[in-house]
Amino acid sequence: MAVVVITGGTAGVGRATALRFAKEGYDVAVIARGEKGLRETVAELQATGVRAAGFSADVADAVQIARTADSIEAELGPVSVWINSAMCTIMSPFEDIDPNEYKRVTDVTYLGTVNGTREALRLMTPRNKGTIVQIGSALAYRSIPLQSAYCGAKAAIRGFTDALRCELIYQRSAIRLTMVHLPGTNTPQFGWARNKLGHPARPVAPVYQPEAIAKAIFNATCHAPRETWVGKATVQSILGNYVFPQWLDNMLAKKAWSGQMENAERLAPHPDNLFIPVEGQHQSRGRFSKEAKESVISINSATPVRVAFAAVGLGALILFKKYQIRRKRN
8 A cells, every 4th residue: 555644634634635645546655743633633644444553743943753664664654655734824914024934934834844844855755656745835936915934935846856856866866846836825824823913813814725636645645746836816817927027026015914914803723733732723624615616727837738728718817907908997
């Protein structure tokens, strides 16, 4: 039986992806910090009939992840797929983030991916077989305000992955490396991320259900393209940033600030998961199900025809937006 490892596998996209792989017949190992979330997730996975195990570890700690990787293979067998999904963020203007907070987001989101990739390679290299999946974001290409630490970490993952891919090609390795860039998703992170906005945080619309994202991640694992861009907004953001970066700077300065806040409400005191896990909120979905879409398009970024069609669609969208602006001015 094939074994998949998923970091950050007890909530949000990670948990939905773990369940998707379980339903496809994979044995599943999930890595997270919180014991309660691990127990609940493992029980849900085992209910599908597969073997599942949870391992408490902080992905930012390279020693913990090395020990955990050995424990996974000892309990479940050789790892076929390793998915780096663990992340944390802080919703705040840059000047309000202290150095320890910034470092923590970087350590978990970026170095956690590096640590996971190191251990995946250590396990897979002797067999010269396996797939490593990096969970990226549209924000790896097109940053937005109020999430500078997270955007920087996701961009760093992309840079790291591109360098490693070249090394694997040089070594003629059969290990596959793919990156999946996600759109706004309905996950619990917006309820437990550290928040200095004064208002509850929300994902930038359009928003998708994590189960739709998990399906795209599973498909990307099967085919292992260089990158997969999930969601129309992701495609438009990535291609638009190549063509009109300054226009996007100005647009996001106007729309993405308020677009990440629920301005009608004041933020109530709540625990956050930046340094310690928040128990009792470990589920796949967040509080945005009323608007979240159940299906999502995804494209292989290396498919020229699809990218060309996407570029045409982006161009048409931009022209339409400019037409709307002119009409308002007139």
